[in-house]
Amino acid sequence: MAETPKPEKLTGSAKVYKQLREDILRMDLAPGQALDEVGLAERFSLSRSPIREALVKLAGEGLVQVLPNRSTIVSPINFQDMPRFLDTLDLLQRATHRLAAENRTDAELAEIEAAREAFLEGSRLSIATNNSVPHIERNYDFHMAIARACRNPYLIRFYGQLLDEAKRLGHMRFQFKSQTTNLTPEDLDAQHKQMVEAIARRDGASIENLAHEHANLFRGQFMDYVMANHTQRVAVEY
């Protein structure tokens, strides 16, 4: 109600920032790809100033890397640090979700439940249309709805940054149609439902466990992606 609908007049650089951010998170822009300022300026029909501003902002979040006097590139996905990434995701997911269960208001619980339902719907839509966006986006929304309820702006910010990166990984997995995972939307929703119930009971220990298992699930999905052999049907000797 007290929320502005959305169509607020955005400044040029803000539009570029928002668009590029979305493109990067959805892997529409490949990691490592060079982002030419003049090219982007033409694409958005703007001068280079707002483009630069957007790129600097994105660099602050680690989504792009500015190579001094060279082109800025979309941040590559760092496989070397992947174990550390997953560790940190686990830690902050446990922290945010536990605190959320312990500090939530009824209004926040309702929002979380709504986000859960939206995820189930989005996940089914993704299967039906073979488009990963709704599944991943609504999953992100669900966990961020929980994180917001923890009321710790620092944890929310850090966890959000990790989830952004997780989004990229999720889309990467789907791009290769690695449907090896036989988890249905209903399976994932069952986990989410358990989480919501734990939050409803204010059961911190329980949701910390669930968050840990959920993080491990993500870890496993990522492992599947790496281990999957996409060329096994191709005979080397023919």
Place this chain on the structure above:
Amino acid sequence: MAETPKPEKLTGSAKVYKQLREDILRMDLAPGQALDEVGLAERFSLSRSPIREALVKLAGEGLVQVLPNRSTIVSPINFQDMPRFLDTLDLLQRATHRLAAENRTDAELAEIEAAREAFLEGSRLSIATNNSVPHIERNYDFHMAIARACRNPYLIRFYGQLLDEAKRLGHMRFQFKSQTTNLTPEDLDAQHKQMVEAIARRDGASIENLAHEHANLFRGQFMDYVMANHTQRVAVEY
């Protein structure tokens, strides 16, 4: 050896960024103070472009806040979220320091020990010259040296951001000469020494405890600052 000494030719906006960052963290720029772009441009003898770029970068780190179409201001110190800040500092300090103990190399241990000695020296210098900078700066260096040894770039980044804010709080405390704390440099060094020993033993559980106590010490110092009555010698009836 493979490290460039330092006098690399810095770009204009990088110099502005570095200088402003230092000024903000040392509280030479007061929280809430407006940062006028044209004024800064004159001060640094540069155009507004590099100034803007520096401000956008600082905004990404949360050190300044850009109010759209209005002036950017130095981020105010948020007392409302202080408990959450201290909680998060505790959590990430425990995590980084424990992992550091478990994963450190001998070279990193040596660096940590060197940082401890530098802190003791700096802390004494601060008492002697009544200048908080060496004490706080070397304390920051000590804990960051430990954090770097944890080898988790995500935790290092997040913890570093929290320590930046802690730096501001430390300087704020000293600005009011709130010498109520009767902790000598030697007292603090004793705690640091225990930490180094625990890291040397690779004793994760022990250093997690020490890190927790150390964070609580900071919490207490901050409480002292808030509770201290700086006007008690002023009689209301005279």
Place this chain on the structure above:
DNA sequence: AGACGACAAAATGTCGACAGTTTTTGTGTT
């Protein structure tokens, strides 16, 4: 006297152009 509205001043947002590097291209030599 207080409120509303137009005007003026100042700051931010954007633009096009120039300067300094880096990368690419092209040429000549070994």
Place this chain on the structure above:
DNA sequence: AACACAAAAACTGTCGACATTTTGTCGTCT
């Protein structure tokens, strides 16, 4: 043909100026 060096193209870093938005002031009207 391969390498070294030099010219050129392309891109980033910076600048000064213009456009737009906001803030502050003044005057008028009720």
